[in-house]
Amino acid sequence: MAKLQKSKDKREALVKATICLVNNDGFHAAPMSKIAKMANISPATIYLFFEGKQDLVNQVYIEVKASFSDYAFETFTDDMDVEAGFELIWKRIAHFKLKEREEAMFLAQCDNTPMIDEPSRKEGIKHLQPLLDLWHRGKEEGVLKPVSDYLLYAYSINPLSFLMLAQHRGECVITEKTIIEAYQAAWDSIKL
Amino acid sequence: MAKLQKSKDKREALVKATICLVNNDGFHAAPMSKIAKMANISPATIYLFFEGKQDLVNQVYIEVKASFSDYAFETFTDDMDVEAGFELIWKRIAHFKLKEREEAMFLAQCDNTPMIDEPSRKEGIKHLQPLLDLWHRGKEEGVLKPVSDYLLYAYSINPLSFLMLAQHRGECVITEKTIIEAYQAAWDSIKL
Amino acid sequence: MAKLQKSKDKREALVKATICLVNNDGFHAAPMSKIAKMANISPATIYLFFEGKQDLVNQVYIEVKASFSDYAFETFTDDMDVEAGFELIWKRIAHFKLKEREEAMFLAQCDNTPMIDEPSRKEGIKHLQPLLDLWHRGKEEGVLKPVSDYLLYAYSINPLSFLMLAQHRGECVITEKTIIEAYQAAWDSIKL
Amino acid sequence: MAKLQKSKDKREALVKATICLVNNDGFHAAPMSKIAKMANISPATIYLFFEGKQDLVNQVYIEVKASFSDYAFETFTDDMDVEAGFELIWKRIAHFKLKEREEAMFLAQCDNTPMIDEPSRKEGIKHLQPLLDLWHRGKEEGVLKPVSDYLLYAYSINPLSFLMLAQHRGECVITEKTIIEAYQAAWDSIKL
DNA sequence: TATGAATGAGATTTCATTCAT
DNA sequence: AATGAATGAAATCTCATTCAT
Numbered sequence: 186m187a188k189l190q191k192s193k194d195k196r197e198a199l200v201k202a203t204i205c206l207v208n209n210d211g212f213h214a215a216p217m218s219k220i221a222k223m224a225n226i227s228p229a230t231i232y233l234f235f236e237g238k239q240d241l242v243n244q245v246y247i248e249v250k251a252s253f254s255d256y257a258f259e260t261f262t263d264d265m266d267v268e269a270g271f272e273l274i275w276k277r278i279a280h281f282k283l284k285e286r287e288e289a290m291f292l293a294q295c296d297n298t299p300m301i302d303e304p305s306r307k308e309g310i311k312h313l314q315p316l317l318d319l320w321h322r323g324k325e326e327g328v329l330k331p332v333s334d335y336l337l338y339a340y341s342i343n344p345l346s347f348l349m350l351a352q353h354r355g356e357c358v359i360t361e362k363t364i365i366e367a368y369q370a371a372w373d374s375i376k377l
Numbered sequence: 378m379a380k381l382q383k384s385k386d387k388r389e390a391l392v393k394a395t396i397c398l399v400n401n402d403g404f405h406a407a408p409m410s411k412i413a414k415m416a417n418i419s420p421a422t423i424y425l426f427f428e429g430k431q432d433l434v435n436q437v438y439i440e441v442k443a444s445f446s447d448y449a450f451e452t453f454t455d456d457m458d459v460e461a462g463f464e465l466i467w468k469r470i471a472h473f474k475l476k477e478r479e480e481a482m483f484l485a486q487c488d489n490t491p492m493i494d495e496p497s498r499k500e501g502i503k504h505l506q507p508l509l510d511l512w513h514r515g516k517e518e519g520v521l522k523p524v525s526d527y528l529l530y531a532y533s534i535n536p537l538s539f540l541m542l543a544q545h546r547g548e549c550v551i552t553e554k555t556i557i558e559a560y561q562a563a564w565d566s567i568k569l
Numbered sequence: 570m571a572k573l574q575k576s577k578d579k580r581e582a583l584v585k586a587t588i589c590l591v592n593n594d595g596f597h598a599a600p601m602s603k604i605a606k607m608a609n610i611s612p613a614t615i616y617l618f619f620e621g622k623q624d625l626v627n628q629v630y631i632e633v634k635a636s637f638s639d640y641a642f643e644t645f646t647d648d649m650d651v652e653a654g655f656e657l658i659w660k661r662i663a664h665f666k667l668k669e670r671e672e673a674m675f676l677a678q679c680d681n682t683p684m685i686d687e688p689s690r691k692e693g694i695k696h697l698q699p700l701l702d703l704w705h706r707g708k709e710e711g712v713l714k715p716v717s718d719y720l721l722y723a724y725s726i727n728p729l730s731f732l733m734l735a736q737h738r739g740e741c742v743i744t745e746k747t748i749i750e751a752y753q754a755a756w757d758s759i760k761l
Numbered sequence: 762m763a764k765l766q767k768s769k770d771k772r773e774a775l776v777k778a779t780i781c782l783v784n785n786d787g788f789h790a791a792p793m794s795k796i797a798k799m800a801n802i803s804p805a806t807i808y809l810f811f812e813g814k815q816d817l818v819n820q821v822y823i824e825v826k827a828s829f830s831d832y833a834f835e836t837f838t839d840d841m842d843v844e845a846g847f848e849l850i851w852k853r854i855a856h857f858k859l860k861e862r863e864e865a866m867f868l869a870q871c872d873n874t875p876m877i878d879e880p881s882r883k884e885g886i887k888h889l890q891p892l893l894d895l896w897h898r899g900k901e902e903g904v905l906k907p908v909s910d911y912l913l914y915a916y917s918i919n920p921l922s923f924l925m926l927a928q929h930r931g932e933c934v935i936t937e938k939t940i941i942e943a944y945q946a947a948w949d950s951i952k953l
Numbered sequence: 954t955a956t957g958a959a960t961g962a963g964a965t966t967t968c969a970t971t972c973a974t
Numbered sequence: 975a976a977t978g979a980a981t982g983a984a985a986t987c988t989c990a991t992t993c994a995t
Binding site: 216217218228229231232237238 | 967968969970971972
């Protein structure tokens with residue numbers, strides 16, 4: 186049990202290190218040796234947990250995406266009305282991005298880069314289903330614009346990633362007020 | 378003259394090859410040797426035009442960003458009223474992204490990655506000034522929401538990049554109808 | 570322990586190979602790959618011990634210089650009178666140059682070339698202090714000419730390097746008789 | 762004639778550039794392209810004057826050595842008595858090294874490095890014959906120690922190179938007084 | 954004669970991965 | 975399970991040299 190714990194700790198450290206290095210230097214400047222050093226383990230040990238670098242990144246992506254989705258939908262139930270449900274989910278997402286900046290940044294980079302392979306990307310997206318269902322209902326009820334989910338996502342969810350990145354580069358600061366304004370913009374863009 | 382032309386051609390080929398390879402494989406999987414091969418020149422020749430790989434990518438970014446901005450603002454004059462001006466610029470941007478998919482993709486990846494260094498990023502952003510001026514006017518006139526430019530950009534411009542990427546991955550198709558819907562979402566998100 | 574030993578052996582082999590190749594071909598014709606091959610290791614392994622080629626050469630220089638100085642001053646104590654002390658040191662130096670031809674040759678090349686960077690050169694020279702102290706005393710006692718240490722070194726110590734090089738090129742042979750004659754010349758040049 | 766002059770100028774510029782760069786960076790850091798740039802000609806043009814880099818360096822060596830020897834022996838005639846003749850030559854050599862620092866430095870580096878090939882080295886040494894003849898006479902007359910020419914050279918001539926190098930590195934300054942002291946040391950080391 | 958452009962060959966260095974322990 | 979050492983393969987970059995003009 187203690188051993189198993191230690192093993193989990195190592196894996197956890199690896200995941201953290203990967204996120205941190207990829208965020209700051211990009212995939213191409215995050216060598217395995219650096220990741221290992223930052224996680225305080227030997228490079229060779231990485232291969233006990235992951236098949237290789239691609240697998241490491243893929244798995245980190247999937248896990249972070251899952252943790253992101255879990256957070257986003259934790260308080261949501263599908264009996265909520267569409268606007269309330271959307272606001273709830275949106276705010277949870279925004280909160281996650283503020284609270285878990287490192288993980289959010291990592292996802293943003295993964296989503297705009299050929300860094301993750303297709304199967305893993307698909308796997309990561311699956312968790313968004315509750316939101317898609319909600320949107321489906323919203324369109325049926327005439328609350329949301331009758332446009333594709335990609336469009337809804339592009340306008341109501343994805344902009345948060347852009348704001349995150351800008352903040353990370355020190356170009357702007359995201360405050361509580363920003364969040365309120367952003368939600369308004371998000372909702373305005375998709376509501377009918 | 379003929380020589381100069383040939384030299385320009387080589388540079389041009391290099392730029393094209395860089396865009397293409399980075400789009401498909403990412404910065405880390407676009408080695409100089411591959412870029413050279415695709416441009417049909419010797420790897421050594423790259424260094425006649427660029428100081429190194431970082432410089433190559435930086436310069437390509439700046440050039441593509443400039444060509445993007447030139448296109449976006451070509452028909453815009455600052456005597457237009459805010460909504461008309463915005464629609465004009467927005468549609469030019471959308472058109473550019475449809476027409477020059479490769480270049481647009483490249484920009485999307487650069488803008489979401491620590492691939493480009495800070496000075497080059499700054500250089501690339503400078504060209505957006507006319508849009509920022511228009512927004513400034515829009516806020517003064519009470520046509521636009523009184524929020525930061527980053528927010529306006531995140532909600533009205535950036536979503537197009539997301540749609541581009543999704544299309545590139547084969548997840549969705551962008552049609553004329555999509556563009557109309559997208560414009561509506563964009564304008565709804567920022568108009569007062 | 571066995572492992573550590575092996576690691577030290579590799580480093581040792583690298584140092585030996587560097588000295589040998591630089592002696593015969595010069596810095597510019599001693600590529601890392603050749604050095605690695607001669608030391609029977611992979612080129613990549615060099616970088617486990619040294620930061621790069623410049624660091625490799627610098628460190629080899631410092632080590633050889635230290636080993637040279639250690640030998641030169643091993644039997645010297647500062648209670649010896651000046652002439653006896655000088656003769657002792659001089660002969661040790663001469664002996665070192667005859668015995669450790671490779672190392673002596675290497676030092677000669679380093680000392681006459683912009684091959685070693687300034688800090689390392691300074692580091693290497695530090696070890697000569699006992700000789701400088703002896704000379705200081707010699708000048709005070711009126712045994713040595715009241716001239717700068719550089720002059721004393723140039724005339725009493727450095728000529729040995731020239732003879733070494735000439736012998737290495739096959740131009741002359743250094744015998745015991747040569748050493749005796751050389752010492753006489755050295756002493757004559759600096760004694761008052 | 763004008764053309765011939767221009768051609769000679771180019772060659773001259775090449776020689777100067779080679780000396781300068783090798784002095785400051787060493788043979789290994791004096792690429793043909795840098796030499797060409799410093800001489801204000803195209804790299805290709807070097808090959809109109811020299812067969813390649815090795816040939817360039819060899820020829821520069823031979824020329825500088827010849828110019829050095831010419832200067833050294835210009836005022837010497839073999840009817841002088843040994844001490845006077847030696848003093849004359851020695852002082853001319855010292856003067857050359859002070860006056861033509863760049864060229865002297867270059868020779869010092871060539872003489873301690875596997876930079877020059879054997880035939881060229883031999884060629885360069887030939888010019889020293891008058892000094893060797895003088896020494897031969899000096900030994901016969903019992904004025905000089907009966908030791909090999911290499912020893913005489915090592916102790917009476919070569920030390921000047923060491924002083925030059927030390928001065929170039931900024932470690933010491935050679936003044937008129939230094940020259941007088943150095944001559945004394947030189948003569949003391951070889952006179953019987 | 955002179956050159957700017959171009960390059961093949963090779964130098965240095967990096968890195969994902971493996972292996973002996 | 976865990977690792978430090980080691981490395982093959984490949985990446986970036988340099989340079990002496992050549993070629994078309």
